[in-house]
Amino acid sequence: MIAEIGLYALILAFLMAASQTFFGLAGAGTRRLRWMAVTRPAAFGQLFFMALSYGCLTDLFVTSNYSVRYVAKYSNALMPFFYRVAGVWGAHEGSMMLWMLVLALWTALVAVFSRKLPVVFANRVLGVLGAIACGFFLFTLITSNPFVRLLPPALHGGTLNPILEDPLLVIHPPMLYMGYVGLSVAFAFAVAALIGGRMDAAWARWTRPWTLAAWIFLTVGIVLGSFWSYYELGWGGWWFWDPVENASFMPWLVATALIHSLAVSEKRGAFKSWTALLAIAGFSLSLLGTFLVRSGVLISIHAFAMDPRRGMFILVLLGVMSALALAVYIWRAPLLWEDGGGFRFLSRETLILCNNILLVTGAAAVFIGTIYPLFIEVFGLGRLSVGPPYFDHVFIPIMFPLFVLIGIGPYLGWKSGSLRALFRRLWIPALLWLLAALLLLFLASDSHWPLMTWLGVLFGSWVLLTAFVEPLRRLWLRFRGEPVRLPSGVLGMSLAHFGVGVIILGITVSTTLGVWRDMPLKPGQSYRMAGFRYRFDAIGPARGRNWTGVRATFSIFHQGRLFAVVHPEKRHFFPDGGTTTNAAIVGGGLHDLFVSLGNPLGREKWSLRFRYEPMVIFVWLGGLLMALGGLLALADRRYRIALEVHPFLPIEEAPKPRDPVEEESS
Amino acid sequence: MTRRHQRLVMVLLMLACISAAVAFALRAFNGDLLYYLTPTQLAEGRAPAHGAFRLGGIVAPGSVHRKQGSMTVHFVLTDYHHAVPVVYTGILPDLFRVGQGIVVKGQLVNGVFLASQVLAKHSAKYMPPGIHQAQSSVPHRKMLALRRSLREDPGA
Numbered sequence A: 001m002i003a004e005i006g007l008y009a010l011i012l013a014f015l016m017a018a019s020q021t022f023f024g025l026a027g028a029g030t031r032r033l034r035w036m037a038v039t040r041p042a043a044f045g046q047l048f049f050m051a052l053s054y055g056c057l058t059d060l061f062v063t064s065n066y067s068v069r070y071v072a073k074y075s076n077a078l079m080p081f082f083y084r085v086a087g088v089w090g091a092h093e094g095s096m097m098l099w100m101l102v103l104a105l106w107t108a109l110v111a112v113f114s115r116k117l118p119v120v121f122a123n124r125v126l127g128v129l130g131a132i133a134c135g136f137f138l139f140t141l142i143t144s145n146p147f148v149r150l151l152p153p154a155l156h157g158g159t160l161n162p163i164l165e166d167p168l169l170v171i172h173p174p175m176l177y178m179g180y181v182g183l184s185v186a187f188a189f190a191v192a193a194l195i196g197g198r199m200d201a202a203w204a205r206w207t208r209p210w211t212l213a214a215w216i217f218l219t220v221g222i223v224l225g226s227f228w229s230y231y232e233l234g235w236g237g238w239w240f241w242d243p244v245e246n247a248s249f250m251p252w253l254v255a256t257a258l259i260h261s262l263a264v265s266e267k268r269g270a271f272k273s274w275t276a277l278l279a280i281a282g283f284s285l286s287l288l289g290t291f292l293v294r295s296g297v298l299i300s301i302h303a304f305a306m307d308p309r310r311g312m313f314i315l316v317l318l319g320v321m322s323a324l325a326l327a328v329y330i331w332r333a334p335l336l337w338e339d340g341g342g343f344r345f346l347s348r349e350t351l352i353l354c355n356n357i358l359l360v361t362g363a364a365a366v367f368i369g370t371i372y373p374l375f376i377e378v379f380g381l382g383r384l385s386v387g388p389p390y391f392d393h394v395f396i397p398i399m400f401p402l403f404v405l406i407g408i409g410p411y412l413g414w415k416s417g418s419l420r421a422l423f424r425r426l427w428i429p430a431l432l433w434l435l436a437a438l439l440l441l442f443l444a445s446d447s448h449w450p451l452m453t454w455l456g457v458l459f460g461s462w463v464l465l466t467a468f469v470e471p472l473r474r475l476w477l478r479f480r481g482e483p484v485r486l487p488s489g490v491l492g493m494s495l496a497h498f499g500v501g502v503i504i505l506g507i508t509v510s511t512t513l514g515v516w517r518d519m520p521l522k523p524g525q526s527y528r529m530a531g532f533r534y535r536f537d538a539i540g541p542a543r544g545r546n547w548t549g550v551r552a553t554f555s556i557f558h559q560g561r562l563f564a565v566v567h568p569e570k571r572h573f574f575p576d577g578g579t580t581t582n583a584a585i586v587g588g589g590l591h592d593l594f595v596s597l598g599n600p601l602g603r604e605k606w607s608l609r610f611r612y613e614p615m616v617i618f619v620w621l622g623g624l625l626m627a628l629g630g631l632l633a634l635a636d637r638r639y640r641i642a643l644e645v646h647p648f649l650p651i652e653e654a655p656k657p658r659d660p661v662e663e664e665s666s
Numbered sequence B: 001m002t003r004r005h006q007r008l009v010m011v012l013l014m015l016a017c018i019s020a021a022v023a024f025a026l027r028a029f030n031g032d033l034l035y036y037l038t039p040t041q042l043a044e045g046r047a048p049a050h051g052a053f054r055l056g057g058i059v060a061p062g063s064v065h066r067k068q069g070s071m072t073v074h075f076v077l078t079d080y081h082h083a084v085p086v087v088y089t090g091i092l093p094d095l096f097r098v099g100q101g102i103v104v105k106g107q108l109v110n111g112v113f114l115a116s117q118v119l120a121k122h123s124a125k126y127m128p129p130g131i132h133q134a135q136s137s138v139p140h141r142k143m144l145a146l147r148r149s150l151r152e153d154p155g156a
Helices: A002-030 A033-062 A069-074 A081-089 A092-113 A119-143 A167-196 A201-232 A243-268 A272-294 A308-336 A348-378 A388-411 A419-443 A451-467 A469-479 A488-513 A617-634 A637-645 B003-032 B039-043 B131-136 B140-152
Strands: A383-386 A515-521 A526-529 A532-543 A547-558 A561-566 A569-573 A579-582 A584-586 A591-602 A605-614 B033-037 B053-059 B072-078 B083-089 B101-109 B112-119
Touching: A002 A033, A002 A092, A002 A119, A033 A069, A033 A081, A033 A092, A033 A119, A069 A092, A081 A092, A081 A167, A092 A119, A092 A167, A119 A167, A119 A308, A167 A201, A167 A243, A167 A272, A167 A308, A201 A243, A201 A272, A201 A617, A201 A637, A243 A272, A243 A348, A272 A308, A272 A348, A348 A383, A348 A388, A348 B003, A388 A419, A388 A451, A388 A469, A388 A488, A388 B003, A419 A451, A419 A469, A451 A488, A469 A488, A488 A605, A488 A617, A515 A526, A515 A591, A526 A605, A532 A591, A532 A605, A547 A591, A561 A584, A561 A591, A579 A591, B003 B033, B033 B039, B039 B053, B039 B083, B053 B083, B083 B101
Parallel strands: B033 B053, B083 B112
Antiparallel strands: A383 B033, A515 A605, A526 A532, A532 A547, A547 A561, A547 A569, A569 A579, A584 A591, A591 A605, B053 B072, B053 B101, B072 B083, B101 B112
8 A cells, every 4th residue: 555655656746747847947938927836836746745755665664565576675674774764775766766855855945945036037947857857757657666566475575785784875875866966956057047048147146055055965975985985895995986986976076167167157257158068067977877877887886777778768868858958058058148257367267267177177087987988888899997097097187287276266366366466375375385395305205105195295285275375364354453254155165175185185195105915814823014013813703683704803003002902894694695894994093904804714814904094084084074165155145145135036037039938858 | 468369378278188188098098998808708819918807707616726724716717618717816805606707807827817806796696798698608408517516516
């Protein structure tokens, strides 16, 4: 019964999305207020029925109702309550449900917060969002219905992959989806503005907070995923240039570029068509990510859908949406031509342009490396893979100029900056940076750092030292009694840039100075690495609620004193027999020590992996600082004021001879 | 600087960036592409003359041997038509077992594949690309014999 209610609710949510699309786009096109009045309630209805449907699926999971195929396959009564709730999005069908729930949530938020936007524009935005939702509802209903019954019902449930049973992983997909799907809002804003043929500073101001919010979620999602793979996969490493990681990284890079170019569009009215293109590209890339993950063209831990029909469907969906958006862009972009006021070569606009070029080039490099093997295989030219060295060689050099610019850009004036003003603001951090570099040269001269360590530390410290110049300058002026404000937007930007510096340090130091060795040892033996001595004390059986396995005991000594006692484990899970390696990690400050159990080698010996990871925590810390900076910027009063300024704009946006009637664009 | 000059500088800057990126990409592509082969393709002599590549196959029944207490392990990868002996020193992934489809990365030296990395995907039913097609063209009788030996293998 519950399953049927869930399915009906899903179909009703689809109908709501369809009417939202029609009345939003057609109502705005024909200027019929009555039609447009339907759009918002339809958006709320979509959220209501989607939440109901999702709730039904969750209930089926919690009550372990094995007469539903999806539940029988992925839920197990042995799993704790928490994981049964989270298990809903542990596999393909449920994660699509989560995707649509998140989209319905964003849509409803847009519906709530767009009351003060011009009616026609708000309706177009909601219409475009509805069209996206329709595509995904069709996808789920046709190819991946989670409510399909199983006859006869299964006696036992299946399992979630044991490595996915982890509290962090429970919040990783929702965060990532909030980010992915959030980019659809920026996309809808861009397409709606293009249809209307008008894209002004107010448009950029409305779009910015939404893009920023999506970017924050995407950042947190990526950081969580990276942290999870570090401590849960059991062998260390926090970024593998895995296609699935790239699938989330490409939209992130483009969204980062978009945030910056939106700033120019808002403040200077320039870069408008470029901004629109970025918004379209950002969401298209997150659709591409969905295709890569869901279609099974990539065999990786995330790719649980092995159904070519699903891949085809998403590919068609991706093609149709991007093609329609680009068509609207080609048709309308000439209307956006409006002089942005022009700017000198030495200006903040130029630097943000460089930022955009570098970020988009970086995204393109990742894109080529991710897609190239697919192309080669599709054209029957053999099978190959593009390994991490490609990404390291191509992506990292592109980022270095960005790290220089990050310290300069915020201190150049809009339109035309002067070198003298730049010098006045930057001479203190520049001096400090030189001193730090000299000090470092003196201290680390005999430590034989590789070139990359030097480069990374120098660039990273440049970013760190220049990040807070503006807030500090304003505070100083205020201290001197001048009436200077310190908006949280400025503070947020500085914090996010500071986070970039922290990430650079973390990545550089942990990858260039980290050490790892695989060693065969038996109990009683010791191994010494990077100043620490690891003594293998004992190994014995262990068991948990749904697993049995082995647990080892290691004593770690530093300079002759006991530093820590750790217990790496190997777990075999009952229901399906999956095995996980649970590494023991200690530290968490300036360095992490990492011990994991490999295989029994006979004669009591085990193969073991030891890792010494200096400053690895900085990688995620930096990411979180960036997200926090975004949050601060989002809290800026400007956006709330912006929303209150425009409620009385007339329905007609731009005087046009004839207004085209938009049909459903899905 | 006039407008035109500015625009020219912009375009040149963009061209410089793009050509640098393309140069990096081409250089990296040359060195960092890893070809993927099956044992049959290897037997046909399609292995790159030097340098690393990837090889996919099934861990053959009864082929996994290790000197007691040593990290070096020998096994045979097969696609049911041809077989390649593999040597690997290091930690085997949790999903490595007889009958499991895996992918190894390394070099072919004197007919032996020296693996630097063993990848077993996070699914017990994983089949490396190309192996599936190769398998279905094997006569039924041969398959049954293989399955039987797989079941009886003590190492499985």
